[in-house]
Amino acid sequence: xxxxxxxxxxxxxxxxxxxxxxxxxxxxxxxxxxxxxxxxxxxxxxxxxxxxxxxxxxxxxxxxxxxxxxxxxxxxxxxxxxxxxxxxxxxxxxxxxxxxxxxxxxxxxxxxxxxxxxxxxxxxxxxxxxxxxxxxxxxxxxxxxxxxxxxxxxxxxxxxxxxxxxxxxxxxxxxxxxxxxxxxxxxxx
Amino acid sequence: xxxxxxxxxxxxxxxxxxxxxxxxxxxxxxxxxxxxxxxxxxxxxxxxxxxxxxxxxxxxxxxxxxxxxxxxxxxxxxxxxxxxxxxxxxxxxxxxxxxxxxxxxxxxxxxxxxxxxxxxxxxxxxxxxxxxxxxxxxxxxxxxxxxxxxxxxxxxxxxxxxxxxxxxxxxxxxxxxxxxxxxxxxxxxxxxxxxxxxxxxxxxxxxxxxxxxxxxxxxxxxxxxxxxxxxxxxxxxxxxxxxxxxxxxxxxxxxxxxxxxxxxxxxxxxxxxxxxxxxxxxxxxxxxxxxxxxxxxxxxxxxxxxxxxxxxxxxxxxxxxxxxxxxxxxxxxxxxxxxxxxxxxxxxxxxxxxxxxxxxxxxxxxxxxxxxxxxxxxxxxxxxxxxxxxxxxxxxxxxxxxxxxxxxxxxxxxxxxxxxxxxxxxxxxxxxxx
Numbered sequence: 001x002x003x004x005x006x007x008x009x010x011x012x013x014x015x016x017x018x019x020x021x022x023x024x025x026x027x028x029x030x031x032x033x034x035x036x037x038x039x040x041x042x043x044x045x046x047x048x049x050x051x052x053x054x055x056x057x058x059x060x061x062x063x064x065x066x067x068x069x070x071x072x073x074x075x076x077x078x079x080x081x082x083x084x085x086x087x088x089x090x091x092x093x094x095x096x097x098x099x100x101x102x103x104x105x106x107x108x109x110x111x112x113x114x115x116x117x118x119x120x121x122x123x124x125x126x127x128x129x130x131x132x133x134x135x136x137x138x139x140x141x142x143x144x145x146x147x148x149x150x151x152x153x154x155x156x157x158x159x160x161x162x163x164x165x166x167x168x169x170x171x172x173x174x175x176x177x178x179x180x181x182x183x184x185x186x187x188x189x
Numbered sequence: 190x191x192x193x194x195x196x197x198x199x200x201x202x203x204x205x206x207x208x209x210x211x212x213x214x215x216x217x218x219x220x221x222x223x224x225x226x227x228x229x230x231x232x233x234x235x236x237x238x239x240x241x242x243x244x245x246x247x248x249x250x251x252x253x254x255x256x257x258x259x260x261x262x263x264x265x266x267x268x269x270x271x272x273x274x275x276x277x278x279x280x281x282x283x284x285x286x287x288x289x290x291x292x293x294x295x296x297x298x299x300x301x302x303x304x305x306x307x308x309x310x311x312x313x314x315x316x317x318x319x320x321x322x323x324x325x326x327x328x329x330x331x332x333x334x335x336x337x338x339x340x341x342x343x344x345x346x347x348x349x350x351x352x353x354x355x356x357x358x359x360x361x362x363x364x365x366x367x368x369x370x371x372x373x374x375x376x377x378x379x380x381x382x383x384x385x386x387x388x389x390x391x392x393x394x395x396x397x398x399x400x401x402x403x404x405x406x407x408x409x410x411x412x413x414x415x416x417x418x419x420x421x422x423x424x425x426x427x428x429x430x431x432x433x434x435x436x437x438x439x440x441x442x443x444x445x446x447x448x449x450x451x452x453x454x455x456x457x458x459x460x461x462x463x464x465x466x467x468x469x470x471x472x473x474x475x476x477x478x479x480x481x482x483x484x485x486x487x488x489x490x491x492x493x494x495x496x497x498x499x500x501x502x503x504x505x506x507x508x509x510x511x512x513x514x515x516x517x518x519x520x521x522x523x524x525x526x527x528x529x530x531x532x533x534x535x536x537x538x539x540x541x542x543x544x545x546x547x548x549x550x551x552x553x554x555x556x557x558x559x560x561x562x563x564x565x566x567x568x569x570x571x572x573x574x575x576x577x578x579x580x581x582x583x584x585x586x587x588x589x590x591x592x593x594x595x596x597x598x599x600x601x602x603x604x605x606x607x608x609x610x611x612x613x614x615x616x617x618x619x620x621x622x623x
Contacts, residue, residue, distance in 0.1 A: 003373035008354065011315075045375040045531075046356030048315050060316075064277045065475065065521040066435050066507050071615040102359065102525055104316055105274045105283040107434035107507065108441050111616070117318040124617045145287065146319040156318050159325075160354050168326035171319060173206045178284040180441030181431075182202055184457055185193035 011161035019050040055097035057135035060114040064103040071111040108177035116156040118143035201288040209330040212291035220407035224299040225344040232303040240426035245399025257386035258304040266306040267395040272313040273362040277475035278505030281430040282400035290327035296403035315355045359529035364397040378577035421447035425490030435508035436462040452485040465510035473502020476582025478589035514609035520548040526583035537580035540571035554605040
């Protein structure tokens with residue numbers, strides 16, 4: 001059953017190295033008594049595992065159909081141009097990387113942008129430019145539904161590896177679209 | 190607004206709805222006391238009698254699934270929650286777990302007790318950090334409150350609950366791929382039979398249920414079968430979360446009895462984007478065949494949607510108005526399926542790749558009319574020919590869009606380009622794109 005931790009441990013590696021390094025793969029292989037090829041086979045299957053460094057703030061722009069149509073495509077192309085990088089690219093200062101992502105289960109908040117897998121809802125071209133600029137300046141705009149401050153890629157990788165950062169109680173319980181049906185049922189606007 | 194029936198969402202407007210204190214203040218964790226005072230088989234029968242059907246897409250009766258677990262077999266049983274919500278358009282489980290993870294945990298305890306499982310897992314997608322935090326915290330608080338661990342509530346029932354965070358693979362929402370991933374492998378679907386109820390996680394009897402299905406159980410235990418079956422339609426009982434998104438004035442979550450129509454939900458919510466009209470929509474995510482404005486009055490229950498040629502799926506109502514190019518929409522979904530195909534089955538791996546090539550040509554106006562038949566031929570050759578339903582899902586938007594919008598595909602060819610202006614479809618169109 002130790003093997004079950006296989007898909008989780010690369011997150012620990014990412015929390016320290018920032019991506020799944022060869023050294024990390026060898027270490028996982030030793031700990032779980034697996035060949036490095038077996039570890040690599042798993043880590044390359046999952047898109048959240050990165051084989052090369054990403055930025056301190058990894059920006060995912062949803063370009064699946066609904067977000068794309070409602071503005072995701074425009075945001076994605078504008079941000080690439082704004083930062084002078086391509087998909088999966090990293091800015092020269094190492095601060096920001098950009099990736100187009102698939103549906104992130106927040107369609108009622110479209111267009112959606114994720115940074116280090118935190119929600120930035122109802123984005124526009126300008127709001128996303130402001131967001132990446134603030135991240136490059138080291139003072140990132142906080143998530144819409146998330147903790148009070150945006151944590152770094154490595155810090156959030158640790159959370160996803162199961163290491164609590166104690167921030168669960170920060171942020172809203174729900175955004176407006178989540179509450180719309182409830183409010184309508186109560187006779188609200 | 191009598192059509193809406195907030196149950197799961199009833200207390201989401203309270204700022205601390207996600208905490209154990211908030212949940213208990215609203216009557217949380219009383220259902221588990223009732224359930225643990227019953228015999229496990231009585232709990233299974235109650236869920237069977239309620240008619241609750243899986244809310245993750247397939248609509249299989251939840252109580253029957255629980256009843257399939259062999260009892261007295263001296264084997265470990267496992268209860269697994271599928272929280273890997275990733276189907277395009279689907280956005281109900283994620284806000285549910287953010288606003289109230291404890292109702293899910295209470296459902297897990299009840300379900301595990303019913304099927305005699307002492308280990309349970311929540312497989313949550315890894316791309317929602319704050320939701321992971323909330324569920325982690327909730328599990329920790331439930332342990333501290335004696336609701337998980339040894340001798341729960343002094344009733345002699347033990348349950349260990351593990352949160353497993355995924356790493357970005359849509360296919361892991363398929364239950365057997367999820368189990369492979371949980372065991373530490375690439376998430377690839379298994380051939381069935383055997384079904385998970387006989388040989389699931391670690392080849393042991395396993396139930397895999399969707400978040401919303403499990404979260405619906407405490408309310409059924411507390412309020413009873415008659416209360417639940419009073420809502421919904423003949424074969425689709427109860428309430429459910431409908432997720433309205435896209436070109437509407439007010440997107441969001443709406444909890445209503447099964448059988449409500451899109452027309453009713455649009456009336457309640459504030460309608461299609463002002464100044465525009467409905468063109469096409471999905472009733473249950475991108476894997477369900479699209480509908481048009483001719484389907485506004487289809488009852489959104491399992492039978493009604495199926496009779497109209499689609500599937501209720503996850504009740505993800507993605508609305509697109511007349512500014513949207515259907516070929517562009519379908520191409521983008523197809524690119525998604527190509528990207529997410531796990532590669533195990535050749536018809537899906539190769540077929541989705543070719544679908545993208547043909548659709549790209551069509552979208553840019555470079556294809557020929559024969560390509561439309563080629564698309565259908567490809568779909569025919571990948572549907573039902575793979576271990577899981579991903580390829581079937583890939584074919585759905587293509588076949589249904591050709592059924593309703595064949596002329597729009599032809600218009601691309603006669604013009605030699607896409608006739609639509611993508612900026613007109615964006616939300617910030619009036620503000621200017623750049």
